[in-house]
Amino acid sequence: MDGDYVIGGVFSIHYYMHTVKHNYTTMPEPLRCTGSIDARELRFSRAMVFAIEEINNSTQLLPGIKLGYQIHDSCASVPVAVHLAFQLANGLDPVFYTGDNCSQSGLVMAIVGESGSTPSISMSRILGSFNIPQVSHFATCACLSDKQQYPSFFRTIPSDQFQADALAKLVKHFGWTWIGAVRSDSDYGNNGMASFLDAAQKEGICVEYSVSFYRTHPRSRIQRVADVIRRSTAMVIVAFVANGDMRILLEELSHEPFPPRQWIGSESWVTDQDMLRFSFCDGAIGFAIQQSVIPGLREFLFDLSPTKVAASPLLTEFWEDEFNCRLGKSASIDKNVCDGTEEIQTLQSPYTDTSQLRVTNMVYKAVYAIAHAIHNAVCQDANSTTQCDKITRIESKQVQTQLKKVHFSQNGYDVSFDANGDPVAKYELVNWQKSESGSIELVTVGHYDASLPVGQEFRINKNLTWVEGGTQVPVSVCSDSCSPGTRKVLQKGKPICCYDCIPCPEGEISNATDSPDCFPCPKEFWPNAERDTCFPKPVEFLSFDEVLGIILAAFSVGGACLAIITAAVFFHHKTSPIVRANNSELSFLLLFSLTLCFLCSLTFIGAPSEWSCKLRHTAFGITFVLCISCVLGKTIVVLMAFKATLPGSNVMKWFGPPQQRLTVVSFTFIQVLICTIWLVVSPPFPMKNLTVYKKRIILECALGSAIGFWAVLGYIGLLAAFCLVLAVLARKLPDNFNEAKLITFSMLIFCAVWITFIPAYVSSPGKFTVAVEIFAILASSFGLILCIFAPKCFIILFKPEKNTKKHLMNKNQS
Template identity: 85%
Template sequence: MVFAIEQINNSTELLPGIKLGYEIYDSCDSVSVAVQVAFQLSGGLDPVFNTGDKCAKSGMVMGVVGASGSTSTISMSRIIGPFNIPQVSHFATCACLSDKQQYPSFFRTIPSDQFQADALAKLVKHFGWTWIGAVRSDSDYGNNGMASFLHAARKEGICVEYSESFSRTHPQSRIQRVADVIHRSTAKVIVAFISTGDMKILLEELSRKPSPPRQWIGSEAWVTDRDMLRFSFLAGAIGFGIEKSVIPGLRDFLLDLSPSKVADSPLLTMFWEEAFNCRLVKSEATDRSVCDGTEDIKTLQSSYTDTSQLRITNMAYKAVYAIAHAIHNAVCQKTDSTTQCDKFTKLEAKEVLNQLKKVNFSQNGYDVSFDANGDPVATYELVNWQRNESGSIELVTVGQYDSSLPVGKEFLINRNLTWVEGGTQVPVSVCTDSCPSGTRKVLQKGKPICCYDCTLCPEGEISNATDSFDCFTCPKEFWPNAERDTCLPKPVEFLSFNEPLGIVLAAFSIGGACLTIITAAVFYRHRSSPIVRANNSELSFLLLFSLTLCFLCSLTFIGAPSEWSCMLRHTAFGITFVLCMSCVLGKTIVVLTAFKATLPGSNLMKWFGPSQQRLTAVSFTFIQVLICTIWLVLSPPFPMKNLTTYKERIILECALGSALGFWAVLGYIGLLAVFCFVLAVLARKLPNNFNEAKLITFSMLIFCAVWITFIPAYVSSPGKYTVAVEIFAILASSFGLITCIFAPKCFIILFKPEKNTKKHLMSRGL
């Protein structure tokens, strides 16, 4: 402060011709002393008169620089604020001081803790720490700073295991309790919003008993204090500090100490005697020798002579210049190339206060201005405690934080960091490890949101990000993979020609058709034989033709459903089976009619000859064609994706369109089968060798049994097995018909030709 005022008083540009006076008070970090000084300043100093040419006035205070601590600054500001005396602090960082309603005359050159709290929260979030401990000074600085940090941390999703406060004035038991909490905690990261004096007390307590490795995150009050570097277990600590600065000429000013200057100041006297281990004045109270005058401060290596790490010092330097610029703007005017200042003007502190709100200047490359809350632009250095090659700890700047930059770009790390115990990997500090993809967080009852269990996503749902609170359902045609972290297309299922079941059914279908064609060939080869002629060869060939179609229509049920295959499979099946039943029914009627016609006076055969037989088959089949046509016109079958039978796969199947149409087709076939079965039963006692009614009865019995069991099996079978059941019913009933009706006749034709005679057929026994 003295150096800055002397620079200003020697300046020809700032306040030319005007000398600033000053008084410096040491508050001894005591609120009561600071309050006493504040009352003295607000009341005005004693009048000062100068008998020389220069005029002076009573020592009215135009501005106050300080105090260093937030608590003392708050007390002072409440006293001098009502008098409109501007106060510029270089080290009071409490966010509460930005409240202009309570502190209307307060300004500061150091950023508010609100900015530092936000920066610390972003720093913790940047490294993925969600489970931390918090320690603070029990003061306005610590309590308000930590409150701001905790508020910012909650926004970032960071949880706090504990938050402890203490002060150097507390009993030792309180300090020990805080140390014990740190020892027992599971959080590997500690955020310390603590003043330098309090931090030393805590670290001394922690050094007495080795504690588990902890990653310390520090506020600017202690993390850049070089006296703290002696605590080696803090190696790897990181935090934000005020930017380093260079003040030209300051080191020479500090080293220009004459014995008279030292002797006039109790503070400098104490410093000199401690530095050189001698006494300026001989005293019996100490065994130190008297300083002999050869002591050279320029050879001294101490924090006093080291001006390479100026941080808070620069804040005081800028505070003095800010008040000087405000006074300059109030009393000076620039005319042409010169600046004229009226040193006789009666300047009020309120006018300096108003001008201070507007100052905007640059000094030695440092910009100074204040926002509406009296705060400067917040810029910090990110510092890291790193061990050098010699093993000692040094402060290394590894990044910057600038609150004036756009959101998301304020924070920059441009160098490698070292961590607790010299590690190069970022330590992990979480209450619960991250939940992997495929799981979701379930909060543990009564614990912070950072403590949770990882639960596997429910069936049909996934989570594709770590630490997901929710799982979401896959789209309808997708299903989760085994890990439940992505949705995959559901496998499509249908009865295919490439799978064993499809191959077997297709083989039986083609085999049945071939068997039917062979049977027809045998019948055609022996078409003039008595057994073929006696069993109505025309209906037999028509029946064999329809059975061939029945076997082949089952092939339309295999393969991926399409619009034409869905319409063809049911209608072809319905029509061919009705044609088949019509032929069987015709043969049954022929048997009955043939025997009734042998009775005296009967002319039934005249009414049921070949023409009538063909007409009967065509008529019954036409009815089925009509039913199928109505079904196809009104609501035809169509291909569909069945997403409900199985959750994990898609069934391609043919929807019936109209269930009434399907059951009408099936019911009509059943009606003909029952009618045919009844007639065959009635004709079962007719002469055996001529009678094929028994064969028809057995075939109809098999046919009806197959289709009666088909109904419940069809309804209950899932997916592609529904189609397989239908194909099986078609093949089983078709094989039943060809086996029961044609196998015995083919056996006689091929292996018992002696029975294939008219005489044998007309006899009553075998």
């Protein structure tokens, strides 16, 4: 249709181009399309005509200006698209009228189209050189956003970069990490899939296979793609495929049954009503352009009279294919002549289906965007009236400049372009669901808005139907998730989504699913059996509540009671010869020190504290030195007593009771001094031992200064050894009751206990170290009290006839 300003339109109404074999002897045939008509593309072209007629009838937009159009079929092929680009850029021969009207039909101000990305790229490279703006309704390749290469390209449909990101987020949202990828071998498929795979890699998604094909490829190539899909283990297939290519693939897959697969589709095919006949794709999900309503379009599409149809070769072909008749021609073998009774309202065709206008609205908005750009270039708004100049010739470059600035709303839909010529990306999430009648229909289940903040772009507000009508999200992973307590170890030579789950090593945990590493628990914690949580280690010490602690405490108290009872017996018989003969003062002091020795072992039981750690070692050291000092004093007294019986000897006056007391005090004072220095320089302190056992903490007293500890023990050992030597020397002195023998036995036991204590103390783990020390204290204390005092108590209590001075002084009796 001619007009004051002409808009070009290029649509892929056919999907194949007739292949011509050149013989170079005749003029090549003109390019022509073959195959059946794509009814949806025909609807797009008719929507452009509807929009132009609507604008021509408008009093607000381009008043007094008539828009014309030239609409062409590109056959979805690059050669035809390039041919059309040159044809539209050159224009038709101008037509001159004798009247005042001067036609400018040769000037194409802008072009709507093309539907595919590859033809659009080819056209844009040519049209950009002439500054002719091109506004596509369906070319989504992200590469077209490059204004260096395509300066005059605009589009009303979002770039595939947004769709690729949205698809990757969708796959991640449902936990699919193992997918197959199918794409068209074209700019649309290759660029779209490249963007998707890049986004998917960032989301941690792995691709089992990535295959490509094109509808003009040999069937063997398409069969290979179908075989890859059949043999794959990935449950989910992401298909970035043009609808014409997808139809070929699904037809090939429908020939043989294959395992159920969850299809994730790009906008190109997932909203194509013609695809819904492939029932094995039930449950497919994908992103779609938002649904819209174009008032009056349905009536316009149905308004096809035989006269209008006959005036257009495309409409004629569509009419004849749909009604299986021949229009205005003689009948053929397989078709009758159309008799005029055909009613387009009865057709079930994508052309007549206006229930979900999506891409059609993109065509509608593209026409209006061009109209607004022309309006801004030729019209002036003044005093609430609009004056348009249709005489002044404008250049297409002016329209291109104005297109960058357009911002308007049509039918409630905003139209504007960013610096790359792209609109704001908004999608609907659609799902193929079976209706009650058994047919598959498109259901909108969510939305995606790229303009929203990160993490809020994507939302689902309805239940989805999955493959084979399932209600549970299908699982598509190479390896099952690693539970907490394990870590992922990649399988050699396979993608990162294929891994083995290895239990965490001892002492380490992982508390998240699919953890790549295990991490150690803090020092005072230990993993549970599942190795997914750190629990505080149980604290262990020799307690009064446990059996070993109770037994040792009982022996300690029992030993103290035994010493007190012995002292009571001696006190009651203090005037008896046997008590008086054995230096009663040192005996009582020895029994007192033994009582303290027994009781000091109680400080070793219970949770260590600062005071108990300091007390236990110093009290033990001092009481034992007091004890050994008393034994040493008694031994010296025995030796001196026999020396004093020699004629002329007055040795006893040098070792009387004052000297004995001074000896005990002196020896004990040295130990007190050692302990004081130890406590001042580096005293014992409570500590948590984390090294003996991995799974529990030992509460113990650290020695502080090991030198101080061994100095205390060494001093006790030195006194004990000195006492043993003296006792051995005195053991054969003649007497009916020689105490030196008893001291010798007691010191032998004492030294044996403490000599064996050292290796046992060093090698005992944990609380048993304390138990060994208590055992040594009790054993040596019992050895002293039993060896020294038991025979005397036995005579006092059970053999009183031997408790006489005569018996004690009788040297001839055994």
